[in-house]
Amino acid sequence: MDPVVHLEGVVAVMGGFPVLAGADLTVEQGEIVLLRGPNGAGKTSLLRLCAGLLPVERGAARVLGCDLAADRTSVRNRVGLLGHANGLYADLTVRDNVTFWGATVGASGDEIAASLARMGLDGRLATVRVGRLSAGQRRRTALACLVARRAELWLLDEPHAGLDAAGRDELDATLREAASAGATVMVASHELERAGALATRVVDVVGGRVRPREEAS
Amino acid sequence: MNQPNSDTDVRQCTPVSRPTGTTFTRGLGIAALVGIGWLVVFGMFISPNDRVQKKGVRIMYIHVPSAWLAYLAFIVTGIASAAYLFKRTRSLTWDRIAGASAEVGVLFMGITLVSGSLWGRISWGTYWTWDARLTTTAFLFVTYIGYLAVRDLGGTHQQRATRSAIMALLAVLEVPLVHFSVKWWRPLHQQETVAEGKLNGLMLFSLFVGIIAFTLLYVWLVLHRQRVLAMQDLVDDRGLDVALAERRAEGAQV
Amino acid sequence: MTAWKIARLVAAKDLRIEARSRVVTNQVLPFAALVMVMFAFALDNDDVLTRVAPGLVWLATMFSMLVLVQRAFAVETADGALDALQVAGVRPGGIFLGKAMALAAELAALEAVLLLGAIVLYKAQLRGPGVPLLLATFVAATIGLSFVGTLYGGLAAGAKGRETLLPLLMLPVVAPVLIGATRATEAALGTNGASPSEGWPWIGLLTLFAALFGVGGTLAFGSLIDE
Numbered sequence: 001m002d003p004v005v006h007l008e009g010v011v012a013v014m015g016g017f018p019v020l021a022g023a024d025l026t027v028e029q030g031e032i033v034l035l036r037g038p039n040g041a042g043k044t045s046l047l048r049l050c051a052g053l054l055p056v057e058r059g060a061a062r063v064l065g066c067d068l069a070a071d072r073t074s075v076r077n078r079v080g081l082l083g084h085a086n087g088l089y090a091d092l093t094v095r096d097n098v099t100f101w102g103a104t105v106g107a108s109g110d111e112i113a114a115s116l117a118r119m120g121l122d123g124r125l126a127t128v129r130v131g132r133l134s135a136g137q138r139r140r141t142a143l144a145c146l147v148a149r150r151a152e153l154w155l156l157d158e159p160h161a162g163l164d165a166a167g168r169d170e171l172d173a174t175l176r177e178a179a180s181a182g183a184t185v186m187v188a189s190h191e192l193e194r195a196g197a198l199a200t201r202v203v204d205v206v207g208g209r210v211r212p213r214e215e216a217s
Numbered sequence: 218m219n220q221p222n223s224d225t226d227v228r229q230c231t232p233v234s235r236p237t238g239t240t241f242t243r244g245l246g247i248a249a250l251v252g253i254g255w256l257v258v259f260g261m262f263i264s265p266n267d268r269v270q271k272k273g274v275r276i277m278y279i280h281v282p283s284a285w286l287a288y289l290a291f292i293v294t295g296i297a298s299a300a301y302l303f304k305r306t307r308s309l310t311w312d313r314i315a316g317a318s319a320e321v322g323v324l325f326m327g328i329t330l331v332s333g334s335l336w337g338r339i340s341w342g343t344y345w346t347w348d349a350r351l352t353t354t355a356f357l358f359v360t361y362i363g364y365l366a367v368r369d370l371g372g373t374h375q376q377r378a379t380r381s382a383i384m385a386l387l388a389v390l391e392v393p394l395v396h397f398s399v400k401w402w403r404p405l406h407q408q409e410t411v412a413e414g415k416l417n418g419l420m421l422f423s424l425f426v427g428i429i430a431f432t433l434l435y436v437w438l439v440l441h442r443q444r445v446l447a448m449q450d451l452v453d454d455r456g457l458d459v460a461l462a463e464r465r466a467e468g469a470q471v
Numbered sequence: 472m473t474a475w476k477i478a479r480l481v482a483a484k485d486l487r488i489e490a491r492s493r494v495v496t497n498q499v500l501p502f503a504a505l506v507m508v509m510f511a512f513a514l515d516n517d518d519v520l521t522r523v524a525p526g527l528v529w530l531a532t533m534f535s536m537l538v539l540v541q542r543a544f545a546v547e548t549a550d551g552a553l554d555a556l557q558v559a560g561v562r563p564g565g566i567f568l569g570k571a572m573a574l575a576a577e578l579a580a581l582e583a584v585l586l587l588g589a590i591v592l593y594k595a596q597l598r599g600p601g602v603p604l605l606l607a608t609f610v611a612a613t614i615g616l617s618f619v620g621t622l623y624g625g626l627a628a629g630a631k632g633r634e635t636l637l638p639l640l641m642l643p644v645v646a647p648v649l650i651g652a653t654r655a656t657e658a659a660l661g662t663n664g665a666s667p668s669e670g671w672p673w674i675g676l677l678t679l680f681a682a683l684f685g686v687g688g689t690l691a692f693g694s695l696i697d698e
Contacts, residue, residue, distance in 0.1 A: 011461065015371065018457060021464040051558045055373050057457070073693075077560020085551025089484070091492040100484050104559045106472060129491065149559065207467045359643045366636055367626070376697070380626070383691045384640075387622075390687065391644060394680055398647040401672065402654065 002065060004029050004153055004184040005050055007210075009059035012049050019045035021208030022059065027186065032179050034199035035188040042208040043188035044083065047155040050186065051081040064152055077105070080151030082159055086142035090131030094121050094141050097130055102148030115148040120170060135162040140170070147174060154178055154185045160194060172198050237444035245437045252430025256282075259423035273339035274420075280332040281424055282431035283325045284354070289435060290322030291357060294364075295389040298382035309450065310443070312378035315385060317442035319364055321435060326358045349400035356395045360388045374450055474565035474689075481561075481569025486576060488546055495577050499538050500584050506531040507588040517594065522663060524593040525656035528585045529649050532578070532616070536645075537638055539577055540620040543570055544628035553628060553696060563693030567621055571688070575617035582609055601659035604667045607674050608659060612652040615681035619644055622688040626695045651676045 005027035012020040020042050027033050035043045048054040050063050052072040061068040066075040088097050095116065102112040116122045119140045130138055139162050146154065154175070160168050168191075175185050175198060188205075189195040196202060204211045238246075260278030297315035300306045333351065334344045345351070368381045489495050510527045514520055520527075547553040556566055586609075589595040597605070619641060627637040651673040657663060658670030 011457075013373065013457060016453065016456065016460070018461045018464050021461045053554060053558060055376070057373070073557075073560075073697075076558055079558060081555070081558045083551060083554070085554070087551045087555030089488055089546060089552060090549065091488045091546070092484070096484075096487065100480065101555070101559065103480050104472070104477070104556075104561050145555075208464045356643055356646060359639075363636075363640045363643065366639065370633060370636075379694045383694060384626075387644075387684075387687055387691075390683055391647070394647045394676065394683070398650040398676055401676075402650050 001029060003027060003062075004031075004064055005186070006062045007046075007049075007059065008061075010049065010056055010061050011058035012045055012054045013057045014045065014054070018057075018208055019054075020049065023205075023208065023210045025203065025210045027184060029184050030179055030182065031201055032175060032185040032187065032199045034195045034202045035186060035205050036190070036192060036195075036202060037205035041205045043205045044157050045208075046205060046210070047081060047157050047186060047188055048083065050075075050153065051079050051155055052076050053081070078151060079153045079155060080146045080149050081155045081157075082142055082146055083157045086130075086138050087145065088130045088138060088141055091129060093127050093129055094133070094137075094144075095126040097141055098144045098148050101145035105149050107148050107150070111150075112148055115144045118147055118170075118174060119144040120166075136164055136167055139163055140167055143171060143174065147178075152183055154183055156185070156187045156189075158189055159187060160189060160191045168194060237441045237448075242437060242440050245433060245440070249430060249433035249437050252426065252433050256423065256427045256430045259419075259426055263419065263423070265417065265419060273336065276332050276336040276339070277420075278423055278427050280329060280336055282427040283329040283332060285428050286431045286435050287322050287326040287329050287354070287357070289432065290318045290325065290439075291361075291389075293318040293439070294322065294385050298385035298389075301378050301382045302386070309374055309378060310447070312374070312381065313443045313446040313450070314439065315381060316365075316368055316446055317439045319361055319368075319385075320442060321438045323358065323361045323365065325431075325435075326354060326361060329354060330358060347399065347403045349396050349403070352399040353392060353396045357388070357392065360391075364388065374453075472562070472565070474562045474568065477562055477565025478568035478572060481566055482572040482576075485543065485546070485570060485573030489573070489577065494542055495539065495580065499535055499542070499577075500581060502538065503531050503535045503581055503585055504588055506534060507585065507592055511592060520593040521595060524589040524595040525660060525662055526653045527593065528582070528589050528656065529612075529652050531585050532582055533642065533645055533649060535581055536578065536616060536620055537641065539574060539581070540624035540641070541627075541634055541637065543574055543621070544624045548628050557696065563696065564689040566696075567625070567688050567692035570624075571617040571621040571685075574620055575613050578613045578617055578620075579609070582613065595660055595662070598661055601661060601667045604655060604670045604674070605659035608652055608655040608670065608677070611674055611677035611681055612648050615648050615677055615684060616645060618681060618684035618688045619648075622684060622692060622695070625692055628696065647676060647680055651680070 003026045005025060007023050007025040010020055010023045011018055023042070023046060025046070035046065037043055045054055049056065049061065049068070052063075052068060052075045055072060056069040059069070063075045064078050068075060087101075089100070092100070095112075098116055098121075099112050102115065107115075113122065116126055121137075121140060121144055125133075125137065130141060133141065139159070143159070156175075159171055163171060172194070175187070179185050179200075187195055187199065256278060260275055266272055266274065294315045297311045297318065301308070301311040301315065330351075333354075337346065338344050364381065364384050367384050368377060370377070370380065372380075507527065510531070511520060514523070544553075547556070557563075586595075590597060623637060623641045623644070626640070627633050654665075655670035655673040655677070658665040658667050658673075661667075
């Protein structure tokens with residue numbers, strides 16, 4: 001089986017600064033990989049590169065069979081990215097947002113309702129404008145949008161931040177569900193204990209490079 | 218470009234510094250200088266005064282070649298941009314030529330507008346008139362400034378090239394629209410006929426010399442500027458190697 | 472999903488946002504009306520105002536459009552939605568058409584208000600024979616402006632923090648629309664003794680402009696929003 005993610009010596013640049021300085025990484029399907037490392041290590045850039053948002057300056061990068069160095073738009077639509085921003089429209093309600101993002105992949109009304117329910121957003125919250133929600137609720141909405149989009153590769157940047165305990169449990173359950181359904185998950189997190197329990201593998205990102213470490217349980 | 222052997226080598230790399238002149242450009246430069254010298258001699262001294270405008274007509278020897286050069290530069294930018302966008306001919310050299318040509322073009326478009334304005338003041342008493350040619354030139358001038366601003370937006374060299382090329386092509390496609398909209402807007406333009414009539418042989422010859430000289434100057438400027446831009450890109454890339462080395466060192470210490 | 476389906480989705484989303492937030496109705500339209508009043512303060516002559524009313528309408532449109540375009544893209548960049556649209560693999564041509572359609576709807580509302588203002592404040596006169604020309608002018612100009620605005624708005628948005636670039640890029644480009652729409656409107660309103668028949672050639676120009684930027688924008692938008 002071809003690995004879902006295969007990076008070799010990848011260098012990526014933002015504003016002249018090499019955010020990734022030669023990253024090597026291989027991720028197989030169904031894995032839940034935890035990226036850990038200090039701030040500024042390049043975790044966010046690694047995720048954005050895999051999503052096709054960051055150009056590959058040097059090196060080889062294949063994600064879901066697509067050559068990102070040649071055409072980084074080819075992998076889009078199959079990848080879901082939850083970055084630092086939520087990608088939501090503040091003036092629209094929770095339901096409007098999830099419906100919109102689900103519609104971009106042609107999700108049905110049932111699938112959208114299921115996504116909302118999955119993140120505990122059905123009911124009263126669904127009709128609240130996103131701009132009025134707390135940070136944690138917005139995060140959950142963004143996750144619901146991600147669920148609705150049925151991506152093959154999930155890229156999550158500090159997804160636990162801002163969520164309360166219940167929200168974090170929901171998130172972990174969702175990620176495990178996605179992985180067992182065939183998706184692959186990469187999570188960058190400072191929540192080492194929780195994410196460590198969730199992940200099948202832990203990877204250290206330092207100085208724009210990746211150092212694979214031991215297999216977690 | 219020489220790839221450094223190891224990370225430590227990079228830090229001892231000398232900065233990029235080499236002259237942009239070659240034998241060809243030196244010859245070209247001399248020819249351009251000679252041409253301009255000729256132009257000065259003919260334009261300022263040998264060619265006769267105009268019957269109506271007297272000495273004022275001499276501005277023409279700067280104005281017309283400048284206008285020619287400005288439009289040439291604009292066309293070259295357009296062609297170079299198109300060449301970059303076509304996958305088969307895609308090369309950053311085209312992008313740099315487009316940028317260099319635009320810089321030279323802006324300069325000479327400014328000269329064209331100013332000299333034309335002064336000429337108009339001397340000959341017909343007005344600094345400006347809303348005819349198709351003048352207004353389209355002014356439009357191009359502002360569009361060029363916008364184009365140069367877009368070139369500075371940052372990102373990778375390829376992103377800059379694609380973005381600028383699209384801007385340039387849109388500008389090219391729009392020029393006929395601007396030209397015709399102004400022409401229909403102000404259809405009568407007397408000054409145009411006055412400018413084109415009554416040039417005797419010597420004046421035409423001087424004008425011809427001017428156009429040739431300016432063309433040589435244009436090529437010389439663009440070649441040099443294009444090479445400087447190539448070196449700037451090279452410096453950026455080298456800078457990246459240095460930054461990479463430093464980042465890796467930082468990683469190794471952890 | 473086809474580009475057309477995406478376009479409808481995006482347009483509906485943009486218009487829904489406007490319906491909920493009411494930024495255009497509460498801020499941009501009053502701004503446009505204010506601009507019309509300020510023209511009157513500055514020009515201070517009823518005859519002059521009536522004669523230049525068509526020009527003032529389109530001038531106010533151009534300036535208000537800058538605000539509309541910035542708003543249209545501020546909505547996308549505020550929470551990284553534009554990035555998310557790209558990652559979602561949504562076809563950029565579809566995003567372009569959708570945002571252009573929503574922008575056109577907002578522009579149409581804006582122009583209606585400005586025309587009303589011209590009739591009320593500047594005593595512009597709308598006569599029967601001129602109505603088809605007037606409608607054609609507004610349709611052609613609005614479509615062209617919405618394409619240009621979306622295209623350059625996308626460029627300014629994709630390059631972070633460069634909203635100041637938008638007026639410099641956009642205003643020269645819309646010069647043909649300003650000239651053409653104003654002349655056609657003058658013909659439709661009979662200003663300066665112009666008759667409606669003189670206005671129709673300008674409609675051709677406006678249509679050509681709209682076609683150029685419609686096609687160019689659909690093709691180029693993807694590259695321009697890519698950061």
